[in-house]
Amino acid sequence: MNSKEQPKGRLATLRGLQPFLAPYKKQFVLAGIALVIAAGATLAIPYAFKQMIDAGFGAAGAAGAKNAAHIDLYFIALFGVACVLAVATAARFYMVSWLGERVTTDLRGAVYSHVITQSPQFFETTQTGEVLSRLTTDTTLIQTLVGTSVSMALRNALLFIGGLVMLFVISVKLSSVIIVLLAAVVLPIVVFGRRVRKLSRASQDRVADASALAGEILNAMPTVQAFTHEGDEAHRFRSSVERAFETAMQRIRARAALTVIAILLVFGAIVFVLWLGAHAVVRGSMTGGELGQFILYAAIVAGAIGALSEVIGDAQRAAGAAERLLELLSVRSPIRSPAQPEPLPARAANSAALTLRDVGFRYPSRPQTPALSHLSLDIRPGETVAVVGPSGAGKSTLFQLLLRFYDPQQGQIMLDGVDIRRLDLHALRGAIGVVPQDTVVFSANALENIRYGRAGASDEEVIAAAKMAAAHEFIEKLPQGYQSFLGERGVRLSGGQRQRIAIARALLKNPPLLLLDEATSALDAESERLVQGALQAAMAGRTTLVIAHRLATVQRADRILVMEHGQVIESGTHAELIAQGGLYASLAALQFSQDAA
Incomplete structure (x- = not known):
């Protein structure tokens, strides 16, 4: 998948989520207002404590009695601040949680809608389990980022700035010492943060590998059990999840180290500064209330730094998830409707004309092997054409090109005289009914x-x-x-x-072009007889291409095309091809002998 558009390894990757955030500017503003109010209330609490200590407990005599009379007022004010803090915090939590859920829902819908428009070429190289992992695990990380981490980052950034300003207001000397010490904390946080991001991406990849393996095996349980490979597959899955566990533990250890270093350095710096403050109170250059206020603001600043280090870890993980999701969204299918599609011409009857001109095709995953080579066909409206040949002759490839799952590298395919590459994909596929060999229910x-x-x-x-x-x-x-x-x-x-x-589904669609890929291969004799009659009625007056090995289907065709190595080597009715004594005659003789046996 092409990921050149997204900057790898940087938080700048998260900018790619902007289109999913932009529709909810109002909600972000409301959350921001609640966040600012909550942060302001938090920063007001230490000041209220300082007032209580100095005015209520730090005075003596008549002045002390007078100040004591105001203690009730201070406590009421403090409770009022707590009420504002509670309401604003709840409002912030509600708004950011809503945003997290809403953005994640939009992102999942966008990724899924994008993936299901991809051509089969995409699924040749991408496991469905990996896509499912990105739809679940990765989007959950984005939800954590939008619904929790961004809010926490902004809140703690405000507390850090506000607390730092108040520290300088109280004591420039002590605050300067704290700033110098806290600056020394940034470097290890940055170094370990980068390691956490790399390990987060690796951990998500290992989880995706395990999901892909589990999905593949669960979809093939009859085969696994028929060959008694339950133990082997269980061992393979255990090995895969163990690798995911080992990678996750590396990430957890790195993040734990990041947390330990950040907290120890931050609080070590604060303890040292508080020791200096205690000596200032003893000397009388600072009041007890100011020291208490300084302690609370220092704790707020330290807590904000610790929380920001946690948020950085979440953001690094989310950056890895966003990178994977945006890679998926950046994939562009080579099969797309034209900007100005042509309409299909009106038909006199429910049948279509089909023309192939010198068509050549190689699968993208096998570019050295031609699947079709210089194939030219003219199929009239209402004609029933059977396509036979050995496995690998190109029969199913022909059907995939008609449905425009792939585009040929040379030549053109026309439906009712219009090149199918100039048709809207839905209009093209809406005109075609398919009964596949591998039926999907x-x-x-x-x-x-x-x-x-x-x-x-x-x-x-x-x-x-x-x-x-x-x-x-x-x-x-x-x-x-x-x-x-x-x-x-x-x-x-x-x-x-x-x-x-599947046949009933195709008949209900009632298309002008019907593609039958071994439509009766899984039927018993009685069911085949019934379905053959139904198919004959459905094919009447309708253009039909039939891939079949069973002569009961082939013999009723208006024309039989015999394919080998991606080319039509014989064409005619059943009797004409038997008379030619070529590949069809040998295939018919082999089937007759098997039927006789």
């Missing part, structure tokens, strides 16, 4: 799985399509009929039943 009920073919279809239309695909009978026998949940990836159905669901 979603975790939904039967009704919604078939309705996936046309979202606005009524229940009656869905049921009619199921009847055409010979799926109505077995669906009716499910526990809740069409409302029955089919399980993840359709595990509650047999292979033939899943394929009939």
